[in-house]
Amino acid sequence: MAAELGPRAMFVAGGTDLFPKLKRRQFEVDSLIGLDFLPRAIRNRSDECVIDAGVTLAHASHDPHLNERFSGYAQAAGHVSSPPLRNAGTIGGNLCVDTRCNYYDMTYEWRKAAGFCLKKDGDICLVAPSSPRCWAVSSSDTAPMAIALDGLVTLVGASGERELPVTALYRDDGDRYMAKQPDEVVTCLRLRRSLNTRSAYVKLRRRGSIDFPIAGAAVAVELDGDRVESCRIVLSAVASYPLEAKAAEEFLKGRRLQEDVIREAAEIASKPAKPLDNADLSHFWRKRMVRVVVEQALARVSDQQPGLDG
Amino acid sequence: MRDVERVVLILDVNGEARQLLVPSHKTLLEVLREDMQLTGTKHGCELGECGTCTVLIDGKPQLSCLLLPIQLEGRAITTIEGMANGSDLHPLQVAFAELGAAQCGYCTPGILLAARSLLEENPRPTRDEIREALAGNLCRCTGYTKILQAVELAAERLR
Ligand SMILES: Cc1cc2nc3c(=O)[nH]c(=O)nc-3n(C[C@H](O)[C@H](O)[C@H](O)COP(=O)(O)OP(=O)(O)OC[C@H]3O[C@@H](n4cnc5c(N)ncnc54)[C@H](O)[C@@H]3O)c2cc1C
Ligand code: SF4
Ligand code: FES
Ligand code: FES
Numbered sequence: 001m002a003a004e005l006g007p008r009a010m011f012v013a014g015g016t017d018l019f020p021k022l023k024r025r026q027f028e029v030d031s032l033i034g035l036d037f038l039p040r041a042i043r044n045r046s047d048e049c050v051i052d053a054g055v056t057l058a059h060a061s062h063d064p065h066l067n068e069r070f071s072g073y074a075q076a077a078g079h080v081s082s083p084p085l086r087n088a089g090t091i092g093g094n095l096c097v098d099t100r101c102n103y104y105d106m107t108y109e110w111r112k113a114a115g116f117c118l119k120k121d122g123d124i125c126l127v128a129p130s131s132p133r134c135w136a137v138s139s140s141d142t143a144p145m146a147i148a149l150d151g152l153v154t155l156v157g158a159s160g161e162r163e164l165p166v167t168a169l170y171r172d173d174g175d176r177y178m179a180k181q182p183d184e185v186v187t188c189l190r191l192r193r194s195l196n197t198r199s200a201y202v203k204l205r206r207r208g209s210i211d212f213p214i215a216g217a218a219v220a221v222e223l224d225g226d227r228v229e230s231c232r233i234v235l236s237a238v239a240s241y242p243l244e245a246k247a248a249e250e251f252l253k254g255r256r257l258q259e260d261v262i263r264e265a266a267e268i269a270s271k272p273a274k275p276l277d278n279a280d281l282s283h284f285w286r287k288r289m290v291r292v293v294v295e296q297a298l299a300r301v302s303d304q305q306p307g308l309d310g
Numbered sequence: 311m312r313d314v315e316r317v318v319l320i321l322d323v324n325g326e327a328r329q330l331l332v333p334s335h336k337t338l339l340e341v342l343r344e345d346m347q348l349t350g351t352k353h354g355c356e357l358g359e360c361g362t363c364t365v366l367i368d369g370k371p372q373l374s375c376l377l378l379p380i381q382l383e384g385r386a387i388t389t390i391e392g393m394a395n396g397s398d399l400h401p402l403q404v405a406f407a408e409l410g411a412a413q414c415g416y417c418t419p420g421i422l423l424a425a426r427s428l429l430e431e432n433p434r435p436t437r438d439e440i441r442e443a444l445a446g447n448l449c450r451c452t453g454y455t456k457i458l459q460a461v462e463l464a465a466e467r468l469r
Contacts, residue, residue: 019337019376020357034381058370082446084364084371084424209445210359 002183003158005031011185013038013054014088016081017097025108026098026120038092038187042066048192053092053185057142058083060091070191072199072218072297076145079203082210092186095143095153095166099136099174099240100212101278103127119175127278135276136174137237143170144218144234144242145201149191157184170241177240196223200300202293203236206280213237214280215289217269217297221257228252233265233297238273238290245269245294257302266295319379323348324392332379339363339374342389350390350419354448361447364420365389371424371446390419393426402426402464411460413451421447425461433469437462 002009009031012018021027038054044065051060060066061078080086080094103111103126104119116122119134127135143166146153151166159181166189171179180186193199199220205211216236222229231252233245248269255261270291275283314333321328323346332341339356342348342365354362356375363375366388393400402422405411412418421444428435428443435443440461441454449457 015376015378015381016358016373023356032378036381081358082361083443084361084373084446085358085376087367087370088372088376 002033002185005033007182009033011035013090013093014056014085016085016089017093021098021105024106026104035090035092035185038090038185044069047194048190051091051189051191053090053095053187053189055091057081057086057089057091057094060142061086069193070149070199072201072220073142073145073149073191076141076201076203076216076218079201079213080141081212085210091142091189094140095146095169095186095189096178097140099134099177100139101127101134101136101174102280103278104136127276134174134240135278136177136240137275137279138170138177138239138241138243139212139237139279140242141201141203141213141216141236144216144236145199145220146189146191147234147242147244148218148220148232149193149197149199150220150232151192152190154187154190155180155184156187157181161187163190167242167244172239172241174240193220194222196229197221198223198301200297202297202300204286204289204293211280214286215273215275215293217290217293218242219294219297219301221252221298221301223257226256228255228257233269233294235269235273235290235294237279238275238286243272245272247271248294257298262295262298262302265298266291269294317380319383321379321382321387322385323387324389325386330379334378334380336379337375338365338377338379338382338387341379342374348389348391352416352419354416359448360417361424362417362420364423364447366423366427369427369430371420371427373446388423390422393422400426400464401467402429402461405460405464405467406457409456409460409463411452411456417447417449417451421449421457425464429461429465429468433465435461435465 010029012032013035039052040054043050057077057080066074117126146166152163154163201218203213203216213236218234221231235243248265252265273290275286277283317334319330342351352362354360358376364371365374
């Protein structure tokens with residue numbers, strides 16, 4: 001149906017991202033395709049957990065199994081927006097949530113007065129006018145955590161079904177930020193772990209009760225005794241896609257998660273993050289705070305029993 | 311302007327099945343206020359940020375400014391008008407009135423419903439749990455302290 005209707009149709013799950021944007025005319029559509037038919041179950045297996053795309057963020061954040069075994073994911077879901085929004089917003093919608101920018105998340109009248117930008121209706125970027133691309137910020141809380149937990153998503157579209165790593169869903173482009181086909185629906189997310197995986201998510205935002213992240217760190221660490229066997233550190237809200245801190249992951253391999261190691265790893269992780277002046281608060285401060293959120297997330301996993309929240 | 315598509319819907323509002331003919335693009339907030347004259351649900355930001363439009367969907371708080379009625383057939387919708395039992399106010403309403411937890415009152419319907427949902431799930435919430443449950447509801451008048459106290463008082467009376 002989506003393939004037939006083309007670009008003037010969009011999917012809607014909880015509507016908590018899409019409806020405010022339709023009201024501000026950031027999208028203009030003729031048809032909405034409701035995804036209410038998507039299943040809404042969480043299926044636990046010994047070394048993985050399959051979460052249907054229609055599961056609400058509230059459901060995921062309270063699920064006992066997720067809290068015990070994939071605590072970082074439950075934390076990330078519980079830190080999205082506010083309680084009433086989490087009762088409607090889904091985990092599939094959170095994986096596909098639009099990128100954000102101070103010049104774009106505004107009413108039509110505001111954008112018209114300021115001059116439209118290339119993400120909608122215009123032809124230049126107002127943040128980086130000499131750049132040919134859009135730098136709007138990936139602002140999903142759960143996507144970085146799903147990547148850190150080796151997540152796989154299932155997509156179903158007109159040309160069939162496929163499964164791919166969550167990383168492969170995104171592109172380094174604030175405008176066309178999703179790499180999937182427009183007619184493809186995310187139907188479920190599969191998180192994987194070993195017995196020794198610990199995970200945590202730490203988020204920075206202006207108001208702790210509701211705001212989008214302005215920096216966030218999703219960390220999943222696999223330990224062999226007291227040493228790091230492997231780890232993934234993925235940052236939210238510092239680039240147009242969830243940014244993996246690969247150098248810091250390499251650095252941590254084989255080391256003990258002690259204070260000085262954590263501090264150095266956080267310093268390395270913050271290097272590739274280059275926030276621009278298009279989100280809440282100053283981008284200099286946001287850049288400095290990336291180190292702090294990574295440090296806190298690593299400290300949290302270092303104190304954890306396997307899989308338990310610190 | 312393009313033709314407005316209208317749909318026939320049966321919505322379960324405050325325990326009553328109501329049949330409506332409404333434009334398919336109208337939000338639940340607009341339908342409640344404009345087509346059903348249930349004006350207790352308030353219009354605020356319309357963008358999901360203030361919580362004054364909170365209603366209960368199957369007992370859980372959601373924001374009526376971001377819901378389409380077309381997606382809500384078969385779900386139980388509760389608005390502030392459904393909170394009192396006839397002329398008997400809900401204990402939360404009584405506690406809010408007694409303690410002065412409402413000043414201008416604009417946030418109150420949403421807060422009462424969010425608090426009711428909390429107390430149905432958790433009859434002994436801590437102050438932090440109440441804060442968390444009401445985190446999506448802004449109040450510009452009270453400074454929140456009286457609201458938290460009123461929820462605690464009602465919880466005590468309901469136990
Ligand atoms: C005040 C406010 C604060 C917010 N704060 C945060 C925050 O802190 N962190 C955060 O991450 N988000 C935040 N959000 C955004 C939003 O609430 C969440 O991202 C939510 O998870 C979106 O899910 P949804 O089901 O409502 O998506 P929808 O709004 O229904 O859809 C969002 C996008 O994803 C597409 N889509 C939805 N489901 C699928 C699917 N299964 N397959 C393919 N495409 C799909 C839609 O077409 C649309 O483009 C906030 C929103 C508001 C209004
Ligand atoms: S980064 Fe530039 S192009 Fe993208 S939304 Fe912001 S101003 Fe527009
Ligand atoms: S009017 Fe719905 S949240 Fe403000
Ligand atoms: S009493 Fe006025 S906004 Fe809460």
